Amino acid sequence: MSSQVEHPAGGYKKLFETVEELATPITTHVTGRIPVWLRGSLLRCGPGLFEVGSEPFYHLFDGQALLHKFEIKEGHVTYYRRFIRTDCYVRAITEKRIVITEFGTYAYPDPCKNIFSRFFTYFQGVEVTDNALVNVYPVGEDFYACTETNFLTKINPDNLETLKKVDISKIVSVNGVTAHPHIENDGTVYNIGNCFGKNFSIAYNIVRIPPLQADRKDPMTKCEVVVQFPCSDRFKPSYVHSFGLTPNYLVFVETPVKINLLKFLSSWSLWGANYMDCFESNESMGMLF
Template sequence: MYPINYREDANRKELGKDLETIASLVRTVEETPDPIPAEVEGTIPTWLNGSLLRNGPAKFEFGDTHYNHWFDGMALLHKFKIEKGQVTYMSRFLRSDAYKKNSERNRIMVSEIGTVSMDDPCKSIFQRFFTRFEMIKPTDNGNVNIVKYKGDYYLCTETNLIHRVNPENLETMEQVDWSTFVAVNAVSAHPHYDPDGTSFNMGNSVGGRGATYNIIRVPPEKEDAEDTLKGAKILCSITPVNKFQPSYYHSFAMSKNYVVFIEQPVKIDIMKIIACFVKSKPLCDAVYWDPKQNTILHLINKHTGEVSPVKYFCKPLANFHQINAFEEDGFLMVDLCCFDDGRALDIYFLQNLRKSGKALDEVYNSMSRALPRRYVLPLHVTDDTPVDLNLNTRPSSTATCIKTKKNVVFCQHEDLHGDDIHEYGGLEFPHINYEQYNTKPYRYFYGCGFRHLFGDSLLKMDLKDKTFKVWYQKGLFPSEPVFVPSPNALEEDDGVILSVVLSPSQDKGTFVLVLNAKTFEELGRANVPVNMPYHFHGVFHASA
């Protein structure tokens, strides 16, 4: 498909009207453990050699028991190996403890965020009663992302349990428990990396005195072949506004010198979590949106672990993914995909995703749209900094940041888009030229447009004039775009965009799309004869 201009696309249907059913994108599929060839149309650049690895839920029932939420499905790791213009595909389910226990009993034995494990019929009533009061081990169903620590790949979700995997044959290796190395109960599935390979992440610690947020640093070096997270340290800890109702977070931002934690009013009620265990209710019942609370941005010095005494407030927002963050002229720019409410978790129950007709339209119209925004944070706020004055002196920026009292700055965002982005349902799953431009001033980012509950277009945003290019084809649902730079690239967008595209109305209508990142024109596609559910995140693993 060639890029289309939004003003020229006069035949688009009104958003949220007569949406195509997507039930087939949340159905169970089989793994493909042996590589199968794909049929290539067009041309895939011969310099593009490596593997596109993708992760997401792909098994939604065991026997007569069914999961309730999209986030609950068992993790399936996909591999699209690209070599000399040809592509092969394979996939394997993560052999997590959750997957193995469920498979052995052919029923759901491990609770996920939206589904409570089913009682074992072999247990007595007495055993079932006391099971409610046992500390339940968190799931290790790493269905969210595939990430790197010390050169190794791990599948992860948002608990403290991750699994090392072999990127060549996709086999599950050992389970690794973050809490063995640092005192955390949960860890984000979106780490950040410095150029030397040092990684940063965030984790919660929950105890009798409530919760704390922890910034984690993992060194890049391995001491031996068996070394996993050895050397990981808590860089600093931050106290929540309410220690028994900490914020939910999916990711965080990072610049050259700072980690930025977004404490948003999507809250987790710790006491309700305990009640969920006792009353056999799903953990998502303990997550709620409080629009009366502002969002707080916390700055942490990556080198010293010092938490800035200045807190940057902004209006209530919900955030899953950050785009980029960088420092310039004494300011820290934080670019985020923002929702104006935090109830997205409620939308993605499987009963909603499997609706059709007007019922599906109503689900879509009940959700907020993610929009790209920039917050400008002044880095040198002192007691002498004047109050009630916009501190943002950048002439090209409409964002404001006003000191309201000592150590408090209130920030109003700048839109990183024009009005035309609303025609594509906003933007999520952002991606940049990470290796060269993460933590640096940049011009381009890529994402999915959401005129449906799943991404149905690919967008390339140009921050110079806030315009965008679009790849769209009716009835197709592309996944998160992944940027791969060309060899010896001299420009930021010199490379290709890779996305796995699904067709809910066509049996085995899956293909890998390759776009010219500059022009957003299609170079080629590799058709894979498999059915695949819509998935979350992935990475390109370049060949050695």
């Protein structure tokens, strides 16, 4: 006679469960007591949809972005959630299949296209995901949900409505930025991203978004590069997750976790790679500060 024992880490499966949006905020159960003077909202985002039709997403970072809001008022807390209407989400729901490749899930060509249409689609370039499931942060008076690509999604913090997509690469010279910026007390936002320049030169650019100023213009339009770090490997930039910021210094660490650009730009289209397939380790490199 045999018996099965659930592994202590078996609860991880809960992370991959698809949930539905809420039509209206719901009242939560509070254990203990929340001070009546505490008032405000906590915004978070993460994956919330793990399959489209019969096609599953294979990685935690691939689930479609779900925005969460906890509102605290007079000792009570309400909870609300809505999916962010990114292009990858809307197109997936409309076409009932995964349309844009995610970190660990490859999007196969549209089966309705003939072989010639698929062939030309392969060479139209990499379609980058805008699945803003990692973080939410303020810029001026606005709030943006983000992932680690060049797309930010402006959201309404009151009703969690998706307002617009912003391509930061059209404003400043970066091909993507991290989801973990630093925000100073006056509202200045610092972030870092890869930059692919002329003759395949690669660098890491620190970008600065100023706080809202007297002219009331969108601070995002005033984003600028303030410093550049050269890449130690011409064809393989390091994956950049974050950086350090002190009152006087920017601290950048170039790690041995590399992105193979040749694979990213060619094999991606030809043999069906995803983002994760383009990562590799340079074990002899060490760390550069």
